[in-house]
Amino acid sequence: MLLSVRNLEKHFDQSKGAFSGPASPIRAVDGVSFDIPRATTLGLVGESGSGKTTTGRLITRLLDPTSGSIVFDGDEITSLSRGELRSFRRRMQIVFQDPFASLDPRMRIRQIVEEPLRYSTNLKSNERRERVMETLDVVGLNPDHAERYPHEFSGGQRQRIGIARALIVRPELLVLDEPVSALDVSIQAQIVNLLEDLQQEFGLSYLLIAHDLSVVRQICDQVAVMYLGKIVELGARDEVYEGPSHPYTRALLSAVPISNPRLRGTRERIVLKGDIPSPANKPSGCDFHTRCYMAGDICRTDSPALEDSGKEGHFVSCHFAEGRREHIK
Ligand SMILES: Nc1ncnc2c1ncn2[C@@H]1O[C@H](COP(=O)(O)OP(=O)(O)O)[C@@H](O)[C@H]1O
Ligand SMILES: [Mg+2]
Numbered sequence: 001m002l003l004s005v006r007n008l009e010k011h012f013d014q015s016k017g018a019f020s021g022p023a024s025p026i027r028a029v030d031g032v033s034f035d036i037p038r039a040t041t042l043g044l045v046g047e048s049g050s051g052k053t054t055t056g057r058l059i060t061r062l063l064d065p066t067s068g069s070i071v072f073d074g075d076e077i078t079s080l081s082r083g084e085l086r087s088f089r090r091r092m093q094i095v096f097q098d099p100f101a102s103l104d105p106r107m108r109i110r111q112i113v114e115e116p117l118r119y120s121t122n123l124k125s126n127e128r129r130e131r132v133m134e135t136l137d138v139v140g141l142n143p144d145h146a147e148r149y150p151h152e153f154s155g156g157q158r159q160r161i162g163i164a165r166a167l168i169v170r171p172e173l174l175v176l177d178e179p180v181s182a183l184d185v186s187i188q189a190q191i192v193n194l195l196e197d198l199q200q201e202f203g204l205s206y207l208l209i210a211h212d213l214s215v216v217r218q219i220c221d222q223v224a225v226m227y228l229g230k231i232v233e234l235g236a237r238d239e240v241y242e243g244p245s246h247p248y249t250r251a252l253l254s255a256v257p258i259s260n261p262r263l264r265g266t267r268e269r270i271v272l273k274g275d276i277p278s279p280a281n282k283p284s285g286c287d288f289h290t291r292c293y294m295a296g297d298i299c300r301t302d303s304p305a306l307e308d309s310g311k312e313g314h315f316v317s318c319h320f321a322e323g324r325r326e327h328i329k
Contacts, residue, residue: 001035001036001037001038001071002036002038002073002172002173002205003035003059003070003071003173003205003207004035004069005032005033005034005035005059005068005069005070005071006033006068006069006071007031007033007067007068007069008029008033008055008058008059008068008069008070009029009031009032009065009067009068010028010029010051010054010058010063011025011026011027011028011030011066012025012026012028013025013026014026014280023280024280024281025280026278026280027228027279027282028054028229028279029051029055029058029065029229030051030228030229030230030279031068031229031230032051032055032068032226032229032230033231034222034224034231034234036173036205036206036207036222037221038203038205039199039203039204039205040205040206040221040222041199041205041206041207041208041219041220041221042206042220042223043208043209043210043216043217043219043220043222043223043224043237044056044207044208044209044223044224044226045210045211045213045216045223045224045225045226046211046225046226046252047211047252047276048211048276049276049279050226050227050228050229050276051228051229051230051279052177052209052226053177055207055209056094056175056177056207057094059072059092059175059207060089060092060175061077061080061085061088061089062094065078072092072173073091073172075088086120089120090120090121090169090170090171091171091172091173092171092172092173092174092175093116093166093167093169093171093173093174093175094166094175094176095159095162095163095166095174095175095176095179096177096179097177097178097179097181097182098182099158099159099161099162100150100155100158102162103150103158103161103162104150105149105150105151106149107149107150108146108147108149109141109145109146109147109148109149109150109153109161110129110146110147112150112161112165113132113135113136113146113161113165113168114128114131114132114168116165116166116168116169117131117132117168117169120169121169131168132146132168135164136164138164138167138198138201139160139161139163139164139167139198140160141157141160141161141164154187155182155183155184155187156183156184156187156190156191159179159180159183159191160191160194163191163194163195163198167202171204172203172204172205173204173206173207174204174205174206174207175207175209176195176206176207176208176209176210177209178209178210178211179191179195179210180212180215181210181211181212188215192218192219195219199219206219206220208220213241213252213253213256214256214257217237217241220237221236222234222235222236222313223235223236223237223240223241225240225248227248227276227287227288228276228277228279228282228287228288229279229287230287230317231306231315231317232246232248232249232287232288232306232317233246233249233316234306234313234314234315235309235311235313235314235315236313236314239311239313239314240314243311245314245316245318245321245322246316246317246318246321247270247288247292247293247294247318247320248288248291248292250270251270251271251293254268254269255269255270272291272293273291274291276291277290284301285298285299285300285301285302285303286300286302286303286304286317286318286319287303288318294318294320296319296320298319299319299320302319304317304318304319304321305317307321309321309322310322
């Protein structure tokens with residue numbers, strides 16, 4: 001297993017106001033567990049505010065977890081010192097949604113792509129230059145792009161630059177945080193194809209964070225659905241997409257446009273009421289019960305565990321999931 005995450009938590013303390021009592025912490029990530037086998041993709045989906053980005057930043061150790069375990073290629077990395085982390089940093093890279101925000105406008109592409117190499121390798125300048133040209137080629141950019149500046153590129157090309165910058169240190173795991181969300185649909189497909197090719201060629205593992213479920217369906221092996229800092233459903237892609245068990249997953253999937261016109265109208269759109277509650281003030285019982293169209297009494301008082309659905313590797317946390325009907329009164 002390349003990455004194993006267990007009971008990972010990140011609680012952000014809020015500064016308390018002068019007249020109010022101590023503010024309760026923001027439970028951004030509230031007990032998350034998953035595995036990513038080598039050369040596979042785990043898709044992490046859920047509404048904005050569900051804790052996806054925080055999870056990505058925790059596993060790449062840009063943030064310190066409050067508790068829990070992160071084992072990368074057999075090593076527990078939650079307790080490593082800054083110095084010890086250095087060699088792991090190279091092995092895990094993040095690609096962000098908006099590459100423009102993370103590209104220095106005054107630097108040439110060759111400098112931008114080269115930068116991570118200066119920090120994490122001892123390569124000589126001619127070797128670094130060679131690696132830059134090789135990596136530009138790998139992501140589908142031309143040698144003459146190397147001398148240009150970020151503003152001269154389209155959104156899709158800028159995302160290629162962002163990917164090149166992550167790949168140049170030859171990582172094993174990429175955290176892709178909404179990598180195509182800012183791009184036009186036609187460009188999205190090109191970047192998704194590139195990511196698939198790169199995975200094949202280099203045996204990369206991905207944590208793909210996205211709110212677009214059709215993108216996730218295209219490239220992931222497993223899907224994890226997050227709600228208020230917890231995974232509510234986790235399983236193999238086809239298992240989750242074809243037989244979603246959690247009412248939240250069903251609602252998310254019901255909003256995905258159906259491309260086949262003959263199938264349109266065969267599925268009911270589930271519209272969730274209200275907004276996601278504050279992670280500093282979570283509901284009692286099941287986190288989802290305030291918005292759930294299936295909620296019963298037990299959901300207001302008891303928090304459901306993430307349990308095996310009976311299909312291998314498919315986990316659901318719902319009192320009313322299949323196989324747990326005994327709760328219905
Ligand atoms: N540095 C931080 N300080 C305080 N709260 C934060 C911080 N980062 C994220 N949060 C809060 O944690 C929750 C989860 O955020 P995030 O991980 O960005 O979710 P997502 O990526 O799914 O939209 C949100 O309520 C967000 O406001
Ligand atoms: Mg996010």
